[in-house]
């Protein structure tokens with residue numbers, strides 16, 4: 434018998450795990466033992482998919498919509514998404530520029546696959562969505578993570594582009610509202626970033642997955658309002674509450690249809706058909722009314738949770754204006770026994786039954802001092818969580 438030799442390509446070895454998965458696994462173990470755990474670690478809405486979308490999905494299945502669609506997506510859905518840009522942002526797009534993907538994840542893979550290659554670089558903010566640098570690695574490109582802080586609202590700025598762009602850089606990727614900080618880029622900031630990147634003949638890629646979940650009466654600006662050639666990523670996961678349906682989209686400039694078609698065909702063939710039919714109901718007025726109500730609940734939760742966290746000594750340097758996250762500095766909770774945010778997350782989970790995400794899931798920039806709270810539980814549970822972590826404080 435030959436001994437089986439395990440082989441894992443370097444590219445795969447370099448992909449980092451989500452540290453929060455350790456927390457999640459431990460939370461599940463504790464729950465199995467009968468402990469009550471308050472989940473503030475998971476990056477998805479606690480609400481189920483709105484009923485009209487579920488009904489449309491069931492109807493599609495009953496009608497036999499169980500086959501592949503075209504690789505770029507169902508034409509009616511591409512049209513509906515294009516119409517959404519008209520209605521929401523007054524941006525006119527042809528349906529040809531919309532690519533339907535398996536989640537924003539599929540869109541990230543397409544855009545990185547099309548634009549990045551060995552020796553070429555993408556600029557990213559740290560902290561930021563952890564998969565971005567892993568996608569860059571996966572397509573053999575490089576990522577440069579730029580440490581951001583409260584002085585730039587935890588976002589990349591035109592000054593960062595000036596400072597970090599070099600001859601190998603081909604693109605910059607930002608998210609607004611961002612994960613993990615929930616900060617939003619204003620139209621002015623988007624415009625300045627776009628101008629700086631365009632001056633370098635680079636590509637501006639904007640992840641707008643948390644659009645729709647915006648507070649304080651703000652209106653989100655899509656990057657397409659300031660740069661018609663931006664690549665824009667979005668998804669049905671967060672605002673539309675469809676994480677498990679695996680459906681998102683990518684807006685591409687004209688001229689990229691062919692490459693995206695070839696990549697989509699080869700990488701995943703098409704996004705899930707039943708999900709695409711279901712999503713046709715996502716833009717109906719009855720669905721949008723449900724979603725607006727939920728947006729309102731998220732805003733209320735943020736308004737309740739944020740001052741409570743501050744009261745117990747967590748420092749929140751920037752007020753999140755979107756998404757459902759609060760990124761808090763926890764240095765006042767650290768000591769010799771609990772030296773960093775990872776240890777603190779484990780301590781809170783074990784002693785208080787509160788699950789959160791440690792900063793090192795989002796990069797290296799002072800990550801050991803930060804915790805991300807997701808307000809994906811109802812207000813009463815959020816308050817209970819704060820009380821519990823305060824009670825066990827050493």
Ligand SMILES: Cc1ncc(COP(=O)(O)O)c(C=O)c1O
Nearest residue numbers: 476536537538562612668670681
């Ligand atoms: C900023 C950001 N982009 C992309 C994704 C991927 O989402 P999905 O593939 O479910 O659309 C997430 C998920 O948490 C995210 O936070």
